[in-house]
Amino acid sequence: MSDDPDAQRFRAEPAKDSGAERSPFQRDRARVLHSAGFRRLATKTQVHSAAGADDFLRTRLTHSLEVAQIAREIGQRLGCDPDLVDTAGLAHDLGHPPFGHNGEDALDVVAQPCGGFEGNAQTLRVLTRLEAKVPGAGLNLTRASLDAACKYPWFRRGGQRKFGAYPDDAEVFGWLRDPAPAGDPPRRCLEAQVMDWADDVAYSVHDVEDGIHGGFVTLAALRDDPDERAALCADVAEAYSPEPPSTLAAGLAGLLADPVLAPLPDYDGSHGAQVVLKRFTSVLTGRFVAAAVGATRATVGGGPLRRYATDLVVPREVRVQCALLKGIALRYVMRRRGVEPWYARQREILTRLVETLAGRAPDGLDPVFAPMWKAAADDPARLRVVVDQVASLTDPAAIAWYERLHRPAGPDGKP
Numbered sequence: 001m002s003d004d005p006d007a008q009r010f011r012a013e014p015a016k017d018s019g020a021e022r023s024p025f026q027r028d029r030a031r032v033l034h035s036a037g038f039r040r041l042a043t044k045t046q047v048h049s050a051a052g053a054d055d056f057l058r059t060r061l062t063h064s065l066e067v068a069q070i071a072r073e074i075g076q077r078l079g080c081d082p083d084l085v086d087t088a089g090l091a092h093d094l095g096h097p098p099f100g101h102n103g104e105d106a107l108d109v110v111a112q113p114c115g116g117f118e119g120n121a122q123t124l125r126v127l128t129r130l131e132a133k134v135p136g137a138g139l140n141l142t143r144a145s146l147d148a149a150c151k152y153p154w155f156r157r158g159g160q161r162k163f164g165a166y167p168d169d170a171e172v173f174g175w176l177r178d179p180a181p182a183g184d185p186p187r188r189c190l191e192a193q194v195m196d197w198a199d200d201v202a203y204s205v206h207d208v209e210d211g212i213h214g215g216f217v218t219l220a221a222l223r224d225d226p227d228e229r230a231a232l233c234a235d236v237a238e239a240y241s242p243e244p245p246s247t248l249a250a251g252l253a254g255l256l257a258d259p260v261l262a263p264l265p266d267y268d269g270s271h272g273a274q275v276v277l278k279r280f281t282s283v284l285t286g287r288f289v290a291a292a293v294g295a296t297r298a299t300v301g302g303g304p305l306r307r308y309a310t311d312l313v314v315p316r317e318v319r320v321q322c323a324l325l326k327g328i329a330l331r332y333v334m335r336r337r338g339v340e341p342w343y344a345r346q347r348e349i350l351t352r353l354v355e356t357l358a359g360r361a362p363d364g365l366d367p368v369f370a371p372m373w374k375a376a377a378d379d380p381a382r383l384r385v386v387v388d389q390v391a392s393l394t395d396p397a398a399i400a401w402y403e404r405l406h407r408p409a410g411p412d413g414k415p
Contacts, residue, residue: 005179006144006307010128010172011137025083028145032087035139037094037126038064043394045100060093063202067092070289071198077293078312079304080191087141088148088195095122097391098398099346101334106347110354111387114380120151120164122391128172130388132368137172144307146176148191151199153177168381181308190305193312201288204325209281211333212267213274218332220265223256236327243320251320260284284325291318349402350390356405358386364405365389 007024022030032038041061068089075085096119097103107117127138127146134140147153152164155173165173181187188196211217221228233248241248255261260283267273295313296305361382362370369389376382393401 007142009134009137009140009142010175011134011140013134013140023081023083024142025081025087025145028139028141029083029087029090031133031139031141032090032094035094035131035133037131037392038090040392040394041093041096043396044096044098045103045395060096063206064090064093066202066206067195067198070201070285071195074194074198074289074293075191077289078190078194078296080194080306081144084144084148085191085194085198087145088191089198091127091141091145091149092123092151092195092199093119094126095119095124095391097122098350098393098395099343102343102346103350103398106350107354107387107391110351111383114384114387115166115168116156117387117391118152118156118161118163120162121156121166121169122388123149124165124173125169125388126392128169130392143176143178144189144191146172147180147189148195150176150188150192151196153180153186153188153192166384168384179308187308187311189307190310190312191307197288197292197312197314200322200326201285204322204329205281205284205288207329207333208325209277211329212264212277213269214333216333216336217328218265219256219261222252222328223265229253232324232327232331235331236323239330240326241320241323243316243323247320248324251317252324255321255324284321288318288322291315349398352406353390353393353398353402354383354386357389358383360405361386 009024016027038061041064042059044060068086071085071089072082074080076082097107097117099106101119104117104119111117124146125138127141127149129136129138131138141149150164152162154163155165155167155170156163177186180189208217212219222232229249229252230245233245233252236248237243237245243251260280263276264280267277292312292314295315296310299313300310357364362373365373365386366389369385372388373382373385376385390398
């Protein structure tokens with residue numbers, strides 16, 4: 001076992017000679033890339049409600065690749081280990097269920113008897129328990145990689161929807177958090193902060209790009225209608241930002257007047273328009289990255305920055321712009337008119353899948369999960385295994401499982 005606490009693994013492993021000297025974090029990155037959970041992200045919803053239906057639109061997989069690239073760039077410029085922040089970016093969404101945040105909300109309701117559901121806590125569970133690499137340890141990543149992938153390093157708290165670990169994963173959670181300094185709220189390592197900001201940058205810029213290309217976001221309404229701008233700022237204040245409406249309004253005015261955004265209300269999908277749209281994506285991503293790196297360096301100076309040496313500094317006006325872009329995706333894509341019946345159907349699919357599989361377990365479970373169900377100590381633990389299986393499904397697989405399990409019975413009484 002390594003003498004470096006950051007490079008230690010939860011379960012000791014024999015030395016591996018691959019013919020090349022790889023760092024522990026390079027090995028971690030490879031383990032995530034080769035994992036089944038990572039492949040499944042290809043057909044899990046990012047923001048748009050039909051993963052894989054349009055070759056242009058992002059899925060959880062392409063989003064994770066983009067987050068990893070942005071995190072790697074920020075990390076390198078700050079002196080973090082680049083493979084460590086890359087691994088965190090690749091891994092950060094492994095626990096997200098079918099149908100995006102809508103699916104997450106549905107599973108949280110049906111999983112209340114076993115402590116609820118949260119995509120980030122599920123990511124830790126996938127990395128440390130569910131992936132088939134090392135028995136009893138999942139992918140058995142290093143302590144630093146697990147810590148870097150942990151956005152919300154705490155258990156569920158009253159009044160907080162986001163958390164990073166379930167009570168039955170307390171042992172490995174305590175192990176990975178062992179070097180973290182004490183504090184309330186618990187402090188995140190620098191690499192986790194870098195990954196989180198990279199996620200916000202990718203989420204905000206790329207989802208607006210997808211929304212404009214898909215015809216859901218028309219910036220002309222925001223440009224021309226003061227009431228619409230006020231409504232957007234109200235949405236952002238409710239969902240994404242602690243800033244007052246006046247600050248958000250000023251930030252929105254500046255954003256809409258920015259030369260890189262100004263041509264987008266005329267987007268028509270042509271090659272030239274796509275060039276303009278891609279320039280918007282590239283410029284804002286670079287701007288948000290540079291702002292965080294520059295502000296952090298201005299605060300703490302030069303030299304490599306790692307783990308708990310400092311915190312990432314993001315200028316207030318940049319956070320406002322990022323929140324506004326996230327609000328545009330929320331208002332015009334996720335909450336667009338006519339989509340609620342499909343959202344309700346998604347929630348019904350996942351809820352009934354959990355209920356049906358819980359009633360038919362262990363025989364109805366996948367061979368990966370049936371032994372886990374049999375080994376579970378009590379009813380809440382057995383329900384958690386069923387939720388694990390449903391959360392692991394892709395969007396198309398969830399629909400297929402639902403249709404197969406709820407197909408009307410034939411003359412022989414079988415579906």
